[in-house]
Amino acid sequence: MIDNFFLDNPDLQFRLEQLDLREVLELKERNYAEAGQYPTAPRHYADAKDNYRMILEVLGELCATRVAPRAAEADEEGVHFANGQVEYAKATRDAIEALRQAELFGSMLPRKYGGLFLPESVYQMMVEIVSRAESGLMTIFGLQEIASSIEEYGSEEAKQRVLPKFSRGEVSGAMILTEADAGSDLGGVQTRAVYDEAAKVWRLTGVKRFITNGNADVALVLARSEEGSHDGRGLSLFLVERDPSVKIRRIENKMGLHASPTCELQYTNTPAELIGKRRFGLLRYSMALMNGARLAVAAQALGIAEAAYREADKYSRQRIQFGKPIRELQPVARMLVAMRGEIEATRALLGETGRWVDLLKAYERAAAEGTPADPDTARERLKTTSTMSETLTPIVKYYSTEMGNRVCFQAVQIHGGVGYMREFQVERLMRDQRVTNIYEGTSQLQVVAATGKLLGHSLDPLLHAWMDLAVDSDLAGEKAALEESTGQFQKAVDHLKGQDRAVIDFYAGDLVDMAAWIICSWLILRDAQILPHKKDLFRAYLADVLPKIRVAGEVVMKSSTAVLDAKKTLLG
Numbered sequence: 001m002i003d004n005f006f007l008d009n010p011d012l013q014f015r016l017e018q019l020d021l022r023e024v025l026e027l028k029e030r031n032y033a034e035a036g037q038y039p040t041a042p043r044h045y046a047d048a049k050d051n052y053r054m055i056l057e058v059l060g061e062l063c064a065t066r067v068a069p070r071a072a073e074a075d076e077e078g079v080h081f082a083n084g085q086v087e088y089a090k091a092t093r094d095a096i097e098a099l100r101q102a103e104l105f106g107s108m109l110p111r112k113y114g115g116l117f118l119p120e121s122v123y124q125m126m127v128e129i130v131s132r133a134e135s136g137l138m139t140i141f142g143l144q145e146i147a148s149s150i151e152e153y154g155s156e157e158a159k160q161r162v163l164p165k166f167s168r169g170e171v172s173g174a175m176i177l178t179e180a181d182a183g184s185d186l187g188g189v190q191t192r193a194v195y196d197e198a199a200k201v202w203r204l205t206g207v208k209r210f211i212t213n214g215n216a217d218v219a220l221v222l223a224r225s226e227e228g229s230h231d232g233r234g235l236s237l238f239l240v241e242r243d244p245s246v247k248i249r250r251i252e253n254k255m256g257l258h259a260s261p262t263c264e265l266q267y268t269n270t271p272a273e274l275i276g277k278r279r280f281g282l283l284r285y286s287m288a289l290m291n292g293a294r295l296a297v298a299a300q301a302l303g304i305a306e307a308a309y310r311e312a313d314k315y316s317r318q319r320i321q322f323g324k325p326i327r328e329l330q331p332v333a334r335m336l337v338a339m340r341g342e343i344e345a346t347r348a349l350l351g352e353t354g355r356w357v358d359l360l361k362a363y364e365r366a367a368a369e370g371t372p373a374d375p376d377t378a379r380e381r382l383k384t385t386s387t388m389s390e391t392l393t394p395i396v397k398y399y400s401t402e403m404g405n406r407v408c409f410q411a412v413q414i415h416g417g418v419g420y421m422r423e424f425q426v427e428r429l430m431r432d433q434r435v436t437n438i439y440e441g442t443s444q445l446q447v448v449a450a451t452g453k454l455l456g457h458s459l460d461p462l463l464h465a466w467m468d469l470a471v472d473s474d475l476a477g478e479k480a481a482l483e484e485s486t487g488q489f490q491k492a493v494d495h496l497k498g499q500d501r502a503v504i505d506f507y508a509g510d511l512v513d514m515a516a517w518i519i520c521s522w523l524i525l526r527d528a529q530i531l532p533h534k535k536d537l538f539r540a541y542l543a544d545v546l547p548k549i550r551v552a553g554e555v556v557m558k559s560s561t562a563v564l565d566a567k568k569t570l571l572g
Contacts, residue, residue, distance in 0.1 A: 005068070005129045006060025009306070011344050012125060014531065015351045016053060019121055021045075024355070027362035028119065038111040052122045058102055059126055063133035067095045071134040075428050078258035081251045086215035086261045088140075095137050099169060105141075106167025108148050113159065114167030115147075120292075120361065121354030124299040128347075131303025135432040136259030138303070142296040143213050146173040146220050149289050150239060153276040158239055162218050174216035175289050176240075176265065180209050184445055186222065186282055187232035191267060193223035202238055202274055204267040210252070212439070214263025217242055220289065221272065222281050237281035238272035245270040256431030291389075293440045294397035295354065301404030301436040302346050308404075308411035308429045309339045315415050315424075326414070335410045341541040342403045344534075345520035349399060352523060353392040360385040388462070391453040392519075398446035399516040401437035408433040444509075451508040454515055455497045457490070466522040471529060478542055482521050485549045489514045492556040503559050510552040517545040 002008050025032075025048055032048075034041035042048035070091035077089035088096070099105060107123045109115025118126075123145075131138040147166040151159055165171040182188035191206025204223050208214070219240045226234035240246065245268050252262040276285055313336060316327035326332045363382040408430040412419035419426045437443045463486055471479050489511075496504055496511055521542055528534040563570075 001069075002064050004057065004060040005064045005132055006056040006125075008060075008064070011347055012056075012128070014527075015347055016049070016056065016122070016125065018527070018530070019351060019355065021048070021119055021121070021355070021358065024119055024358040024362045027366045028117075028358075034111060040116065041111060052118065055104070055116065055118070056122070056125055056129065059104055059129050062098055062102055062104075063129050066098050067130070067133035067137060070094070072425070072428060074134055074136060074259040075432075076258075079251060079261040081248070081261075084248050086248060086251060086263065088261075089259050092134075092137060092140070092259045095134065096140065096169065099141065105144060105169035106147065106163070107144065109151055109163055109167055113151070113163035115163070119354070119358045120295065121351060121358050124295055124350060124354050127296050127299035128303040128306070128350075131300040132307045133303075134259065135300055135304050135429075136257045138296075138300050139212050139257065139260040140172055142293075142300065143173045143175060143216065145292045145296060146175055146218070146289065148292065149220060149285065150218075150275070152288075153237075153285055154239060155273070158273055162239075162241070166218070171217035172213060172215075174211060174213045174219040175293060176208050176211050176214065176219045176221040177286060177290075178208060178210045180207070183210070184442065186286065187235070189222050189224060189235055189282075191221070191223040193225040193236060193238060193272065195225075199271070202272045204238060204240065204270045204272050206267055207249075208265045208267070210439075211263045211265055213261060214251075214265050215242075215248060215261050220275065220285075221267070222286050223272075225274075225278050225281070232282040233279055235281040235283075235286075236278045237275040237285040239275050240267075240270060240272045243271070254435075256428070256434055290440060291357075291393050294393055294446070295350070295357065297436050297440045298346075298350055298353075298396045298400035301401040301433060302343065302350060304429050304433045304436070305339075305343050305346070305404040305407040308408045308426055308433070309336075309343055311425050311429070312336065312339065312411035312414040319416075332414055335414060337540050338544060339407045339410055341537055341544065342407060344537060345524055345541055346396075346400045346403050348523035348527060349392075349396050349516070349520050352519075353389070353396045356385055356388040356392055360389045384461070387453065387458050391450060391458040394441075394446040394449035395512060395516050395519070397441065398437075398443050398450070398512060399520070402443055404433045404436055447508050447512045448505070450512050450515070451504065454493060454511055455504070457493060459515065459519070460490075463490075463518070463522070466526065469522075469526060469529070471525065472535075475525065475528060475535060475538070478539060479525060481546060482518070482525065482542065485521075485546060485553075486518055488549065488553040489518050492553045495557050496559065499559055502564060503561065506564060507556050507559055510556050514549050514552045514556075517549050521545060 022045055025045060032043055035043040042051055074089045074091035080087040106115035107118050111117050127138060127142050130141050144166055147163055151163060177186055179189055191204060193202050193204050196203050221238045221240050222235055223238055224234050225236035247266040249264045249266050316332055317325050319326045363378055363385055411426045412430050415424055415426055418424050467483055492511060496507060524538045524541055528538045
């Protein structure tokens with residue numbers, strides 16, 4: 001049995017080693033000023049990286065030895081709902097208690113609230129590890145991220161009241177946005193928020209649906225605070241601590257993630273506290289929440305894919321057909337190589353995205369506190385990090401979740417008929433993976449979110465820097481081919497930018513595919529200058545995606561309106 005999900009993953013360890021957080025920690029740790037105040041605070045950069053590794057090792061052991069062995073049990077039992085109350089499966093309750101005892105909650109909260117004060121990029125590594133062990137548990141562990149929004153936007157009284165409870169693992173969290181008629185279009189939220197002058201408190205009334213971990217003790221709820229408003233500008237965000245006025249009407253009977261409750265909730269004059277400013281609920285706070293959630297779901301999809309690949313790899317060694325292990329059959333070997341290439345490419349993309357998000361958060365905090373030594377440089381850096389974060393976040397959510405579904409599909413295929421049976425882990429993994437490219441913004445919404453930035457050439461600074469990368473002579477030909485494809489992508493950007501909106505929207509998916517493949521290729525090439533075995537990975541990945549980039553580029557450049565013109569006929 002594997003005894004540590006961090007130590008058995010050389011690529012995840014490599015990502016931590018290569019993660020450059022010097023600039024982030026210089027701002028985040030304020031020159032390591034808390035070292036003498038809190039025993040867990042690092043004294044310097046190397047100490048911080050050692051702390052991160054230690055945390056990942058502890059989590060890796062816990063997930064491998066206590067969570068993963070009972071994942072099927074958690075899935076089989078699922079959540080219970082009776083008399084308006086939700087109860088987790090016993091295996092899930094035991095896993096939560098193990099995480100609590102290991103003091104792994106409050107991952108990103110400041111130390112003054114009992115948190116670990118981890119960077120986003122390290123936290124996403126934790127999410128990947130938990131998801132590999134049991135992806136339903138991830139939705140409970142990962143939704144603690146709402147505590148970071150409370151810390152950033154909430155009142156000091158609210159922070160003091162609830163954040164230490166998050167750090168101690170005493171409360172669970174939920175992000176409560178969706179309604180029956182307001183899913184992708186959150187501007188249509190109808191849950192009402194009315195200020196009660198007598199009680200000096202806001203009160204919420206309405207119904208929310210498809211709420212992950214909706215039984216949580218503490219929630220951030222999107223509601224309409226401006227009477228007579230009809231769009232996102234009339235929405236505010238509220239902190240709700242669950243009481244009898246919050247009724248769980250039902251839980252959903254889902255394809256996967258059986259250990260995670262998805263609830264329908266009814267609020268009836270529920271007391272709530274405004275988070276931040278009125279009217280900023282969707283346009284600022286919920287978008288920030290969802291961006292964090294999108295990174296977490298990308299990490300969740302990656303963790304599930306890692307588990308599926310390992311199951312397929314193990315089975316391909318054990319299953320003998322035609323006198324040999326099936327991994328020696330070329331069609332199976334091709335699937336395994338493609339799976340591993342996509343997983344490592346995604347992990348590199350998630351690491352790069354997390355680094356930019358960490359930089360953005362560090363500069364935002366410094367700006368809010370008025371602490372940057374050079375305000376002009378800090379403002380320019382804030383602008384750059386914002387652009388890169390807003391570009392890469394939807395791309396990594398899109399690519400990781402689509403990748404995860406492909407990998408799980410292939411893992412089942414490698415298992416053949418037994419992969420369709422519940423006795424094998426891949427059946428559960430495929431069911432759990434399916435929702436990742438749906439919730440927290442469908443793949444199609446991620447494409448929409450990324451396209452505007454791409455059309456503005458937001459990736460150019462990164463691409464130009466990568467094209468200046470010095471590579472070993474044996475990769476010079478592959479680098480030249482990648483440079484050519486990068487030029488093709490930039491031509492596609494310019495061509496699509498000049499089209500009508502309908503044409504842009506129709507071909508946006510092809511453009512985002514090109515961007516994801518190109519970014520991942522450059523990231524793996526960069527890694528190949530450090531680890532020799534990454535050269536073979538780079539060659540294999542590039543051989544797979546270069547033809548796809550060319551085809552997608554040709555599709556965009558032609559921008560045929562035939563389908564658009566025929567839409568009315570074809571769709572009735």
